[in-house]
Amino acid sequence: MYDMSDADARTRLIDSTRELLWERGYAAMSPRAIMQRAEVGQGSMYHHFTGKADLAATAFADNAERTLAAARRSLAGAGSARERLIGYLNRRREVLRGCPVGRMAQDAEALDTPELAAVLRETFAELRGLAAAAAAEGVASGELPEHVDPDELAETVLAVVQGGYVLARAEGSPVPFDRAVAGAVALIKAASC
Amino acid sequence: MYDMSDADARTRLIDSTRELLWERGYAAMSPRAIMQRAEVGQGSMYHHFTGKADLAATAFADNAERTLAAARRSLAGAGSARERLIGYLNRRREVLRGCPVGRMAQDAEALDTPELAAVLRETFAELRGLAAAAAAEGVASGELPEHVDPDELAETVLAVVQGGYVLARAEGSPVPFDRAVAGAVALIKAASC
DNA sequence: GTCTATATCTCGATAGAC
DNA sequence: GTCTATCGAGATATAGAC
Numbered sequence: 001m002y003d004m005s006d007a008d009a010r011t012r013l014i015d016s017t018r019e020l021l022w023e024r025g026y027a028a029m030s031p032r033a034i035m036q037r038a039e040v041g042q043g044s045m046y047h048h049f050t051g052k053a054d055l056a057a058t059a060f061a062d063n064a065e066r067t068l069a070a071a072r073r074s075l076a077g078a079g080s081a082r083e084r085l086i087g088y089l090n091r092r093r094e095v096l097r098g099c100p101v102g103r104m105a106q107d108a109e110a111l112d113t114p115e116l117a118a119v120l121r122e123t124f125a126e127l128r129g130l131a132a133a134a135a136a137e138g139v140a141s142g143e144l145p146e147h148v149d150p151d152e153l154a155e156t157v158l159a160v161v162q163g164g165y166v167l168a169r170a171e172g173s174p175v176p177f178d179r180a181v182a183g184a185v186a187l188i189k190a191a192s193c
Numbered sequence: 194m195y196d197m198s199d200a201d202a203r204t205r206l207i208d209s210t211r212e213l214l215w216e217r218g219y220a221a222m223s224p225r226a227i228m229q230r231a232e233v234g235q236g237s238m239y240h241h242f243t244g245k246a247d248l249a250a251t252a253f254a255d256n257a258e259r260t261l262a263a264a265r266r267s268l269a270g271a272g273s274a275r276e277r278l279i280g281y282l283n284r285r286r287e288v289l290r291g292c293p294v295g296r297m298a299q300d301a302e303a304l305d306t307p308e309l310a311a312v313l314r315e316t317f318a319e320l321r322g323l324a325a326a327a328a329a330e331g332v333a334s335g336e337l338p339e340h341v342d343p344d345e346l347a348e349t350v351l352a353v354v355q356g357g358y359v360l361a362r363a364e365g366s367p368v369p370f371d372r373a374v375a376g377a378v379a380l381i382k383a384a385s386c
Numbered sequence: 387g388t389c390t391a392t393a394t395c396t397c398g399a400t401a402g403a404c
Numbered sequence: 405g406t407c408t409a410t411c412g413a414g415a416t417a418t419a420g421a422c
Contacts, residue, residue, distance in 0.1 A: 043406045105363040106299035156376030163356030170298040183349030190384035
């Protein structure tokens with residue numbers, strides 16, 4: 001867990017909210033739990049933020065930006081386009097924690113909170129764009145077969161990752177995630193024959 | 194929505210809990226909401242069930258069995274093995290409602306409730322078995338390439354579906370689901386060249 | 387089987403002192 | 405900036421009458 005001992009109250013509040021949003025989601029995260037984890041009193045919390053929704057929006061944007069940064073390193077980094085897509089699939093992940101972004105899509109209260117829903121939509125839109133650009137580049141360069149639709153392949157890659165998280169958490173083991181990714185990589189390689 | 198008007202109290206309680214588990218998950222579902230939707234009083238509810246966990250376990254097992262029944266129709270129904278896998282991917286779904294089974298994997302409180310976690314694990318185990326059997330049959334018959342690992346392909350297919358739900362809900366549109374599935378079907382067909 | 391009353395917590399926030 | 409007190413509402417039951 002992130003060490004908050006040296007940070008100021010506002011930073012500790014954001015960090016503990018980031019963790020709780022990831023672990024429990026928005027609806028199941030209480031201000032009380034945030035304050036306890038941040039070791040911050042109630043007065044302090046309502047001084048820095050107007051309430052739970054405000055704090056969650058700030059923390060979720062932070063989580064989303066970190067997720068995007070990691071994805072950019074894979075999908076817009078070095079290597080051929082096909083290698084980057086496969087690298088994104090194979091990237092090391094804390095599988096059993098799930099995806100801090102995708103998690104919110106399962107939280108009805110989060111989807112009903114406009115600021116959270118907006119961040120969710122925009123984050124996946126950028127992710128989709130990164131993957132689609134790599135796929136399009138792969139088709140253009142001949143690494144991927146001509147008849148592949150880049151947008152479809154990109155969405156499939158994102159879905160395998162998001163679904164892998166779900167299957168792994170259901171099982172209590174990272175094995176389903178790894179198996180799903182291995183299957184997707186095998187299909188991509190076989191399709192390029 | 195399911196019409197409960199003619200059912201007895203116990204049935205109405207189970208049906209409204211099934212819906213609420215699907216819509217809101219376990220942690221965010223209150224006994225109060227269950228009773229209101231079922232049009233049943235508190236005394237009745239605590240007469241038929243020991244509490245929220247008991248009722249949720251019954252209702253979730255019901256949801257899981259319905260999901261499995263639908264999957265069996267695709268994966269263990271008529272047609273060639275490859276057609277059945279593609280048929281499972283293409284099956285009509287209420288995409289924006291999400292998967293009533295996969296939903297629970299994102300709910301920390303549900304995972305911490307042994308009876309719910311057990312149903313979740315067992316349901317995906319059976320789904321995995323159905324998909325893997327179809328994949329193995331496809332490889333044996335030559336419909337799918339020899340080098341395909343049936344367990345990996347099966348897991349990828351499940352992940353595309355589960356991830357498709359996540360992406361669709363994040364976007365508020367079924368389009369990402371359909372695109373992810375289309376990409377997966379295209380890959381399976383291309384790999385069989 | 388179902389009803390109403392009651393109990394104890396927690397939620398999410400506001401108020402005002404320091 | 406942070407503290408403590410307080411609030412009305414809802415969560416999750418239990419008790420006992422009918």
